[in-house]
Amino acid sequence: MRTISHFVGNETLSGSSGRSGPVYDPATGRQTAEVDLASPAEVDRAVAAAHEAFRSWRGASLAHRTALLFRYRELLHAHREELARLITAEHGKVHADALGEVARGLEIVELACSIPTLLKGELSTQVSNGVDVASIRQPLGVVAGVTPFNFPAMVPLWMFPVAIACGNTFVLKPSEKDPSASLLLAALARDAGFPPGVLNVVQGDRPAVERLLAHPDVAAVSFVGSTPVARAVQRGAWEHGKRVQALGGAKNHMLVLPDADLDVAADNAINAAYGSAGERCMAVSVVVAVGEATGDALVARLARRAKGLRIGPGDDPSSEMGPLITAEHRARVAAYVPAAREQGAEVVVDGTGLVVPGHEGGFFLGVSLLDRVTPEMDAYRDEIFGPVLCVARVASYDEALALINGSRWGNGTAVFTRDGGAARRFQLEVEAGMVGVNVPIPVPVGYHSFGGWKESLFGDHHVYGPEGVRFYTRGKVITSRWPDPATAEGGINLGFPSNH
Ligand code: NAD
Helix, strand or coil: CCCCCCCCCEEEEECCCCCCCCCCCEECCCCEEEEECCCCCHHHHHHHCCCHHHHHHHCHHHHHHHHHHHHHHHHHHCHHHHHHHHHHHCCCCHHHHHHHHHHHHHHEEEEHHHHHHHHCEEEEEEECCCCCEEEEECCCCCEEEEECCCCCCCHHHHHHHHHCCCCEEEECCCCCCCCHHHHHHHHHHHHCCCCCEEEEEECCCCHHHHHHHCCCCCCEEEEECCCHHHHHHHHHHHHCCCCCEEEEEEEEEEEEEECCHHHHHHHHHHHHHHHHHCCCCEEEEEEECHHHHHHHHHHHEEEHHHHCCCCCCCCCCCCCCCCCCHHHHHHHHHHHHHHHCCCCCCEEEEECCCCCCCCCCCCCCCCEEEEEECCCCHHCCCCCCCEEEEEECCCHHHHHHHHHCCCCCCCEEECCCHHHHHHHHHHHHHHCCCEEEEECCCCCCCCEECCEECEECCCCECCCHHHHHHEEEEEEEEEEEECCCCCCCCCCCCCCCCCC
């Protein structure tokens, strides 16, 4: 059985903890590898390598860092098919979706290539006689990144390119469920010329994360994953005096107003709900239909489309949706469908009985559509993270807004309408970090920042874009006096320095 290990100081580091976990091909259900799970001592080795590398990397010129990032961008682009195949093999998502993930990750590397512009400071000259003031931003040191299973390449790429471009060094702890993509990302960084220790990967689970949170040489932690763990990571980082951004789960609502083009709305809802088998933090999980007529017409359209989706292995080009990540997760997601029926929802499409011929052992689950879902039902209250789309019916825009703003999460949301005024009102009134207007998955481009509100993000900074640069740097203000030699004044003055 293949063993997946750590990557420290630009070299593979075999695990020595004696602990490992299984990695599956979700399309067959067969185990394909063992992943080493790091002990605290192995985490310490990675942090030590990063700490050592920081001593010189922090001083590497912007020209040099940029040159390496450009080379990295080219290497990633050249290896995007290979990366996508690795993602499909361990996550299960269809190849086109995996390629899309890589493309969105590449955007952040492209952003990082513009680091000389992003890191420009500010200068005020002659604030007083012969006195100038400069504001600069400096790297933090060793930064840790902890990432979820659902985007094994894109989410790490949200973090380390920006962190490294800012002059930090990085220790990545990817999901133990699909750990291979991170190793290819790190190997390509080595091939691009990044010095040993600048980007390290430790495989592992909770003990590895807890050591990263406690390690005195880790300056900051970026986390993306579920809400309970995000909350715990924020607390752990704070306890140890670290800067932290911890992105959590979501329940994203798509509001459909009566004037919307319902065919367009239905197409978009299907894509955003069932793409990547619903295992996206920006997936649409609740469609909110305003008015019974809108609800009836929309549900009919959604049902027709949902029944026609082609579900199969991710490496089959005809598949539109792949399997879920594990057998346990499939069982958990499937259980929401009968529970919703018992709690009073209408199960319009029930995908729980799906079998994919030739792939009976795979973790496949058909798509389900639940109508007349209400806030007290489990299917509404929980983040399901699978191919189950809920439809909630409301009588008015105000009722819709109250429902959406009553959610404990605030990651993404969308409105579908032809009415610009209604859309404008929604974008100002809704409590969510990312809003789409006739755009179902409003993941910001690389030069804006990504992040939700409420229980979808713990911390003050969103990831990548300008906020990513701020998160991975700290400010310093330098006040200097270089008197003109021709007019230099001297003398003693014990008064508080004032500007004149
Ligand atoms: P998860 O929280 O189970 O795991 C995320 C990471 O934390 C993994 O690296 C895992 O090894 C580690 N981890 C797990 N339990 C831990 C613990 N008790 N202590 C310390 N570390 C622990 O999440 P997941 O199942 O891998 O990913 C799915 C979740 O991620 C969903 O809730 C989804 O909404 C969320 N997500 C959010 C965003 C966002 O941008 N807000 C993006 C992607 C995924």
